[in-house]
Amino acid sequence: MSSTTPSFIGKDGANAGPKVPVVDLNYRIMCPDCKDEIPNIIEDFSAGDLVCGSCGMVLGNRIIDTRSEWRTFNNDEEDNTDPSRVGAAGDPLLGGLDHLDSTTISGRDGKGISATLNRIQAKSIGVRAEKQLLAAWKELATMCERIGLSKLVVDSAKQIYKKIQDENLLKGKSQEAIMTTCIYIACREQSVTRSYKELYALSRISIKELGRCVRVLKQHFDKPVQQVSVTSFISRFSSHLDLSPEVQRGTFLVANKVKQLGTLAGKSPVTLVAGCIYFVSCLSLNPRTAKEVADKCGCTEATLKSAYKLLYDSRAKLLPPDFKMARDVDSLPPP
CATH class of the missing domain: 2.20.25 (N-terminal domain of TfIIb)
Structure with missing residues (x-):
C-alpha cells in the first residue's frame, strides 16, 4: 500500500508542498x-x-481596563492640564494622615452645624500638627539638598525628627538645632560623612550646641550612633582638591598608619584627614598649599599646620618602603 502526503496547489498552479499545521x-x-x-x-x-x-x-x-489613562505627549496640547487623577504618593511616615485634611463639610446648612462638624474634625485628626510636621520635613529636605545628601538620608532625618517630636526629647531647643541634629545623626546612620562645620553652614548654630543635642539623643536610641569613617572623608576632600589617584592612595596609607601609631590622637577626623592630605600632597609634583587644603577640608590653617608638625616628626614611619612618590620624605618642607 502506498501512502500519499497531502499537497496543495498554489494560485499559479504549482505544488505548494505539505501544509504545516498552525495552532490558533x-x-x-x-x-x-x-x-x-x-x-x-x-x-x-x-x-x-x-x-x-x-x-x-x-x-x-x-x-x-488595560488602556492608557492619558497620552505621554499630552503636554503638547493647548490646555496643558495634568491628566492624573490619583494625586501624590502617600507618605508612609504619616500613616495616611497626610490625605485626611482634604475632607471638607459644606457650610450651607443654615444652622451652623457644619461649622461645628468641621471644627471637631480638625481637632480629631490633628490637622494643625500634621501640617507643622509636613512643613518641618520640607525644610529638612531643603537643608539636605543644600549639602548634596541623598533621599535615603532625608528619609532617615524625617524619622528621627518625628521621634524627637513624639517623645519631646529636645525640649527647649530651637527648630534649627533640632533639624541640624537630625541631619547629622541621619548621616551617621547611613554612613555618609559630614563634619560639624559643614552642618554649621546650614543653620549657624554653634558646634557646642550641636554636640549637646547629639549627646542627648544618643541616650534614647536603640543602637549606637556610628563613628565617622576617615576613609570617606579622604575620598570627598581629595575630589574637592582634584588630587591624583597616587596622592589619594598615599593619603589612605598615611591615615591608616597614623591611626595605628596614634600620632594624631585626640584630633578630630577632619583634622587628621587634612593633615594627611597636606603631608602626601607635599611629596607630589603638584603640591597644595596649606590654605587650599584647610579651606576645602573645613578646618583652620593653624590647626592643619599643628597636625602637620606632628606628622613631620614621624615622617619616616608613615609611608611603607615600597610606596614611592615624586619626592622623598626628607624633602618635606619643615613646619
Missing part, C-alpha cells in the same frame, strides 16, 4: 444566545462589564 491561539468570545460567527462584543470599562452588542447579554463583569 486567539481567545474567542461568543454570545451563547446569538452564536454569531463574528460576535459583536462590547467592553464597557465604565461599568466593568463585557456585553453582547446584539442582544444585550452580560458575558462578564469586573473586567480590567
Whole structure:
C-alpha cells in the first residue's frame, strides 16, 4: 500500500508542498444566545462589564481596563492640564494622615452645624500638627539638598525628627538645632560623612550646641550612633582638591598608619584627614598649599599646620618602603 502526503496547489498552479499545521491561539468570545460567527462584543470599562452588542447579554463583569489613562505627549496640547487623577504618593511616615485634611463639610446648612462638624474634625485628626510636621520635613529636605545628601538620608532625618517630636526629647531647643541634629545623626546612620562645620553652614548654630543635642539623643536610641569613617572623608576632600589617584592612595596609607601609631590622637577626623592630605600632597609634583587644603577640608590653617608638625616628626614611619612618590620624605618642607 502506498501512502500519499497531502499537497496543495498554489494560485499559479504549482505544488505548494505539505501544509504545516498552525495552532490558533486567539481567545474567542461568543454570545451563547446569538452564536454569531463574528460576535459583536462590547467592553464597557465604565461599568466593568463585557456585553453582547446584539442582544444585550452580560458575558462578564469586573473586567480590567488595560488602556492608557492619558497620552505621554499630552503636554503638547493647548490646555496643558495634568491628566492624573490619583494625586501624590502617600507618605508612609504619616500613616495616611497626610490625605485626611482634604475632607471638607459644606457650610450651607443654615444652622451652623457644619461649622461645628468641621471644627471637631480638625481637632480629631490633628490637622494643625500634621501640617507643622509636613512643613518641618520640607525644610529638612531643603537643608539636605543644600549639602548634596541623598533621599535615603532625608528619609532617615524625617524619622528621627518625628521621634524627637513624639517623645519631646529636645525640649527647649530651637527648630534649627533640632533639624541640624537630625541631619547629622541621619548621616551617621547611613554612613555618609559630614563634619560639624559643614552642618554649621546650614543653620549657624554653634558646634557646642550641636554636640549637646547629639549627646542627648544618643541616650534614647536603640543602637549606637556610628563613628565617622576617615576613609570617606579622604575620598570627598581629595575630589574637592582634584588630587591624583597616587596622592589619594598615599593619603589612605598615611591615615591608616597614623591611626595605628596614634600620632594624631585626640584630633578630630577632619583634622587628621587634612593633615594627611597636606603631608602626601607635599611629596607630589603638584603640591597644595596649606590654605587650599584647610579651606576645602573645613578646618583652620593653624590647626592643619599643628597636625602637620606632628606628622613631620614621624615622617619616616608613615609611608611603607615600597610606596614611592615624586619626592622623598626628607624633602618635606619643615613646619
